[in-house]
Amino acid sequence: MSENKVTFKITLTSHPKQPFRTIKVPENAPFTAVLKYAAEEFSISADTSAILSNDGIGINPSQTAGTVWLKYGSELRIIPRDKVGSF
Numbered sequence: 001m002s003e004n005k006v007t008f009k010i011t012l013t014s015h016p017k018q019p020f021r022t023i024k025v026p027e028n029a030p031f032t033a034v035l036k037y038a039a040e041e042f043s044i045s046a047d048t049s050a051i052l053s054n055d056g057i058g059i060n061p062s063q064t065a066g067t068v069w070l071k072y073g074s075e076l077r078i079i080p081r082d083k084v085g086s087f
Contacts, residue, residue, distance in 0.1 A: 003028070006069040010038045010051070013077045027066030034068075035061050035078075044080050052077045 004027045011020040021041045025034055031051075039046035051059045053072040068076075 004066070006065050007074055008034065008038075008065075008069070009075045011075070011077050012042045012044075013052075013079045015042075025065045027064065027069065029065045030061075031059070031063050031065050031068050032061045034065050038078050042078065044078070048081045049078055050081055052079065 005024050006027045007022060007024045009020055009022050011018050019042070021038060023034060023038060023041075025037075035049065035051055036046040038051070039049045051061065053059060054075050054077065057072070059068055059072060059076070
C-alpha cells in the first residue's frame with residue numbers, strides 16, 4: 001500500500017531571482033522536516049528561517065505536511081528571519 005504524498009513549491013523570497021524548489025513528501029511527515037530540508041536546499045539556517053503562505057501568513061511548523069497543504073496550499077515561501085519584514 002503506497003503512502004499519500006503532498007507536493008510543495010517553496011520559493012526563497014529573500015533572493016532577487018526568487019529561486020524555488022519543488023518538494024514531495026509523505027502527507028504525515030512533520031512539517032519541521034520540510035522546513036529543515038527546504039532551508040538546506042537554499043543553504044540557509046532552518047533555525048532562523050520562517051515559512052509563509054503566499055498570502056504572507058506565518059506557518060506553524062509543528063503540524064504535518066498534509067495539514068499545512070490543506071490549510072495553505074502547495075505554494076509557500078521561505079525567508080530567513082533576519083529578512084522578515086523587509087520584502
